[in-house]
Amino acid sequence: MPTCLPLVRRRCYACASGRFRANGKFRVNAHHKLLDVWLLALCTGCGVTAKLTVLERVNVRSVRPELLARLHHDDIHLAATLLQDPAFQRRNRVALDWTGAWRLDTGGTDHLHREVIDVTVRFAARIPVRPVRLIADGCALTRAEAERLIDEGRLISAVRLNARLTGDFTFTLKR
Numbered sequence: 001m002p003t004c005l006p007l008v009r010r011r012c013y014a015c016a017s018g019r020f021r022a023n024g025k026f027r028v029n030a031h032h033k034l035l036d037v038w039l040l041a042l043c044t045g046c047g048v049t050a051k052l053t054v055l056e057r058v059n060v061r062s063v064r065p066e067l068l069a070r071l072h073h074d075d076i077h078l079a080a081t082l083l084q085d086p087a088f089q090r091r092n093r094v095a096l097d098w099t100g101a102w103r104l105d106t107g108g109t110d111h112l113h114r115e116v117i118d119v120t121v122r123f124a125a126r127i128p129v130r131p132v133r134l135i136a137d138g139c140a141l142t143r144a145e146a147e148r149l150i151d152e153g154r155l156i157s158a159v160r161l162n163a164r165l166t167g168d169f170t171f172t173l174k175r
Contacts, residue, residue, distance in 0.1 A: 001105060001124035005080055007097040008041050010050065017045030019097060022083060024076035027051065028068075033060050037071055039079055052092045054082060084126050102127045106138045117173040126166040131159065139173060149173065 008020040020041035029036045035058050038051035054071075055063070070078045082088050083096060102125075121134060135155065136146040149155035150162075157171035 002080070002098075002102050002127060004101050005076070005083060006101045006127075007044070007099070008050075008052070008083070009095040009097050010041075010093070012043040012045060012048060012050070014048045015043060015046040017043050019044040020050050022052070022079055024079040025074050026054070026071045026079070028071050030060070031057070034058065035060055035063060039082060052088070052094065054088070080125070098127050098129070102129070104134060104137050115175050117175075118170070119173070120168065120170045122168045123166060128164045128166050130163065131157065131161045131165050131169060131171070135161070135171060135173070 005022050005024065008022055009018055010020055011018055012020070020043055022039060022041040025040045027038045027040055029038075035055055037053075037055040037058075039054055041050045041052060042048070043050065067078075089095060117139070119135075119138070121131070132143060132146050132150065135141070136143045139146075141149075146155060147162075154174040155161065155171060156174075157169060159165060159169045161171070
């Protein structure tokens with residue numbers, strides 16, 4: 001599950017840093033009956049502000065009042081939803097860096113001593129992560145041990161455990 005907004009990977013024009021931190025602030029600008037809306041992000045290197053386009057020259061009447069209210073009140077959940085939208089990322093030519101922005105909730109450690117563990121992993125948000133990393137963290141293994149268990153056939157799943165994944169999956173661990 002996410003713990004904060006991810007970093008935005010984009011080159012800064014002022015200091016050539018590659019990371020921006022979105023804090024959930026929006027800028028809404030009106031031009032008569034047209035709106036422009038941006039999500040603001042601060043460079044982690046120099047602090048310069050980048051504007052990520054949310055809406056561009058949209059008629060005011062076409063924007064739902066609930067959405068406009070959320071934009072005016074700087075809704076952090078709306079910012080998180082927009083950042084994860086692939087169309088938003090393509091339009092602004094950005095990618096997300098989830099390093100340090102998520103945590104693994106295992107529900108306790110009593111499952112670690114069983115011989116066979118059947119686990120279903122559910123993502124609270126679309127966070128790209130390698131399943132082998134989640135399994136290693138959740139089962140108190142090193143990544144090398146988890147890789148060895150995959151090679152030996154004692155860690156089994158229907159999905160590739162070494163590739164990045166953003167959706168739910170299940171696995172079986174035989175000790």
